[in-house]
Amino acid sequence: MTTVLRSRFLRPSSVLIAGVALASLLLPPLLDSGKQTVFVLFTLYVVVTVGLSLLMGLAGQISLGQAAFYALGAYTAGLLAKHGLPQLLALAAAPVGSAVVATLIGVPVLRLRGHYLAFATLAFQLIVLTILAEARGITGGDIGLGGIPPLLPVLNQGQDSELDLNSPLVYCYVGWLVAALVIVLTRNLVRSRPGRGLRALATSEIGAAASGVAVGADKLKVFTISAAYAGLAGGVYAFFLEYLSPGSFPILLSIQFIVMATLGGLGEVWGAVLGAAVIVLLVQVLQAAASQPGLPRQAPAILSYAAYGGVMVLVMLFLPAGLLPTLRQRLSRGRG
């Protein structure tokens, strides 16, 4: 039994990790600025997806409102920085804001057995979107929140030349760093004693409760952590775009996070990375395909709905463990 559990969290060899890290470090300068933006968003999606994957894989719960925590983090950081808080402090406040709100939702909802969190978080996201759109005085409403200062300083070099550190390329590395931080943090968490308790939780709620794991409290912890990750990613997003509007955080974005997490493999840190990468690439391909001349105006929408829906259904039916565990199994079978 323990070997089964452990193998689910077995890490890819350190060589592979080093390879992935190195490749992702070398990649950004080779991209044009448009693709660099995609890369930045990819790193942020990784951060959100790692958290969501943890929630779904370890706590067996699903959040349809992860984009709302992303939005909360973004607006927290954006508003605080705009009103004079140093940028790094504002960024640090982003995960805290999201985590506090998640705790407030989670305390009652996670006490109920069943999948109430799914609809509660969906409702929560709709509420957040409504508030962001209605509280014009604070958030700028539907028009959006502009004038967010950049994260990094603009250096004056002599009289005329300025070195702006806030290029997409630099944000690629900011995103990379944040993602790396979250990955390391999560891996340690999963291997820790509480992490092992959580894994028991995923296997059987009743069993975990019987063996003394405080089911509700641990679910709450994972939910809060996942919200904090989303908030952190949102904070970076705010500084990267320097502009926020409710339209940037649709329900579809929450769904996209779910698709990434399920595709990669629930409860899998590296699965989240893989899932996010595959979906980001898929979206690029779909966008290119849908913008072919001669296709109807709705083609991009149809393609993306079909892709998200199709991936969720097919993965759950035929690849329920997700891409990464399946690949790993194939590999080890090939070797052994």
Added chain:
Amino acid sequence: MSALLQYLISGIATGCAFALVATGFVTIHRVTGVVNFAQGGFAILAGYVTFSALRAGLPHGVSELLAVLLATAAGGVVGVISIGRRGTPLLASLIITIGLGFLFYAVEVAIWGDQPLQFEGVPGVFSLAGLTLQRQYLLIVAGAVVSFAALLLFFNRTYLGKIFTACASNAYAARLAGINVTRVGIAAFAVGGLLGGLAGVLLLPLRSLTFDSDVDLAVNGFAAAIFGGLQRPGAALVGGLVIGVAEALVAGYSHASYQKGVSLVLIVGILVWQASRRAQAD
């Protein structure tokens, strides 16, 4: 006063439609444990089919019937895919229903586009206490009353209906009695499709038809369903009426955009209340 009456009547009518969606949630959840995220999609699908059938020259009644039948079939298909495979865990089933909801979107946008459409309900108006109201309100209430009566008879008086209740009550014992619980679960999905389809053909003539308005219906229906903890159809009916009326009152007396907030706040409120009761019970 007459304004209040107007709000009440329109609220009761929409509430009846929410209650139908809610009962779909409850029927499916009781038997299978799955929260069906495609539930709102059945209503929208039925709306689109009615639109096309009417446009193709089919009369009222036939169009709606066709739409409800198709929604029932769609419910069955969602059931087969989400729970038909042996050993599909609950979370996977739930994710599959979300995915199928998005496949609905893809199909609907491909066939009917992404612009709002409108189809006619029952034409004409009626007067009540000096108010002039659309006949469609009457039809919604009548349709819902008949549906609930039929559902009540089915669950409480027929052998097949009791099989549903038995599976909900104790799936293990039902299996030992030789009942194929998965098949009953798929049938429950079909009933969910039927109820969602009914809500769609009754309510949507009063609203515009867009593919993604299923979220609104599903959220309202879910809010109504959790009045009874996703277990009791009767409580879901009460929940639907409360939400319908509350929304109509909020829309009437304050800002229309706060209307949406009613069910959302109710969801959170009810969950908190149920959780605190549970905490006391523990």
Added chain:
Amino acid sequence: MAEALLEVRGLTVRYGAAVALADVSLQVARGEMVALVGPNGAGKTTLLNAISGVIRPAAGRIQLSGRVTQVPEGRQLFADMSVEDNLRIGAWSVRQRDPAAVYELLPRLRELRGRIAGTLSGGEQQMVAVGRALMSTPDLLAIDELSLGLAPLVVDSLAQYLRSLNRERATAILLVEQNVRLALELCPRAYVLEAGQIVLSGSAEELASSAAVQAAYLGGAPEPVPVASGGEDAEA
């Protein structure tokens, strides 16, 4: 041996990597009463579930020349439904859904017919569970833990019902029972299941007097009875 109603041969059941049953063979003849005893976790319920077709064996054969219905451990009634509805649902797999025949055998159920099953006493619930299983007119009644949580008097009367059921309808009974004394009293033949394997089998008398069974299930070695008469009887 009489015609075999149930023949289990080389049955192996796995839960994931864990082996719940290993190469189990067992027979029940038509109209026979057989006890299956053994400690908790030996795999008795798993064996019944495999026989009932609820779980799939990894290997082995289960041959049934008739209908088997299980009375599950803990009664597992449809708690929020009436007694009569519980009975009628038990008849799902057969045409005849009128509980009259079961009421005849268990008259108490007729009195309780309108009551909600979950509100009954433990003994009454067990009676409903047996009645519900009988609705499918089984040739073999597989009972999981008849006496669990019930008062001795209630158990006695349930045992009486089973005896008359066996006598009058020739229904075979496979009884899984913690109370080995009761099991061996009721059933002329028994199997002992330990850690997923049949370790002993034979007539109730043989088993009752075997030292191993005495030690493990009947409260220690043959008691040094002061007045040592020929007390072979397993009576307490």
